Amino acid sequence: MGKIKNQLYEKLKHEKLHFSLFDPENLTPEQASDLAKKVTEFGTDAIMVGGSTATNVDLVTKAIREATKLPIILFPNSANGLSKYADAVFFMSLLNSNKRDYLIGEQVKGAPIIFEHNIEPIPMGYIVINTGEPTAVEKIAQIQRLTKEEVVNYALSAEYFGMNFVYLEAGSGAMRSVPDDIISAVKQKINIPLIVGGGINGPVTAIKKLDAGADIIDTGTVIERSYGKAAEIIDAVKKYKIKK
Secondary structure, eight states: OOHHHHHHHHHHTTOOEEEEEEOTTTOOHHHHHHHHHHHHHHTOSEEEEOOSSOSSHHHHHHHHHHHOOSOEEEOOSSGGGOOTTOSEEEEEEETTBSSHIIIIIHHHHHHHHHHHTTOEEEEEEEEEOOOSSOOHHHHHHTBOOOOHHHHHHHHHHHHHTTOSEEEEEOOTTOSSOOOHHHHHHHHTTOOSOEEEESSOOSHHHHHHHHHHTOSEEEEOHHHHHOHHHHHHHHHHHHTOOOOO
16 A cells, blocks of 8 residues: 555655656557557656546556556546556545535445555545636536635645645646646645646646646646657656755
């Protein structure tokens, strides 16, 4: 218990991290294998597997497992998004969802599967930030739109519940990223690592999120579309100098 989480926490003492998010709905196992090899070469720190649906999760995760030694962390939309081929799972509650399933229902269904396959659970508070037109996750999970102050309070609640990470996401394919002032406001109050994802389409945006207080940058859609962009973003994150 805690091996992957502890590895990430140890690395975060010295550097910012990058996670690559693979959506099994968008990738064949062959494409996932090729992409896994590429992002490993570029220097990403972990591969997350998940999306708005639960299609091809097992096949894609198995292909990734065979292509890299990087930690594979599931980012499931439901209990159906679990796979025995992963190292860990973000055992998350979508805190600003108006649907019970995303707060606790799917977690209850998934818990025995996680236990059976000895997948490491990493508790995480997941908060979706609206940045414009509703994304798929907003529609599916009936997301409650929050003020900056409410986002901070949700993040604090995640920490007080004992969760290991807070994840602020604009949603897969979002046109705009999580606002920097929201990231800064959250980071000023919480003591657990902050992951930021969604709408990060290049190294300049990634650096802005790190400057605002993100500990981990997560990119998905952009790395599926362009190896070049993936390399640029990962390189920018890995070269980022933490301000003392």
